[in-house]
Amino acid sequence: MVDAGVRVGMPDPHVSKDEFRRRFFSRFYDPAFEPLSGQLESAMDVAWAAYQEARKAPRTQAAGPGFANPDYQLSKEWIAARQREPGATIA
Numbered sequence: 001m002v003d004a005g006v007r008v009g010m011p012d013p014h015v016s017k018d019e020f021r022r023r024f025f026s027r028f029y030d031p032a033f034e035p036l037s038g039q040l041e042s043a044m045d046v047a048w049a050a051y052q053e054a055r056k057a058p059r060t061q062a063a064g065p066g067f068a069n070p071d072y073q074l075s076k077e078w079i080a081a082r083q084r085e086p087g088a089t090i091a
Helices: 019-028 032-051 076-085
Strands: 060-062 073-075
Touching: 019 032, 019 076, 032 076
Parallel strands: none
Antiparallel strands: 060 073
């Protein structure tokens, strides 16, 4: 048996602003977006700020009854998805 060694930690998934910008604008390759370039630039700046601040769940609410910590702030999208599950008990 080969001793592969223990791997610990994970590489930093953070990308540079240049790479973020490249990925963001790759979605708007169609020339039809060219008249919107200024607006897309503004949107990219907002998206970059959200990425930098790790705002994965910008809209939250208290978890409520039925959770171990009812005051914990959960994503509103997550709560809505859970409510759509068959047999969900959260109102």
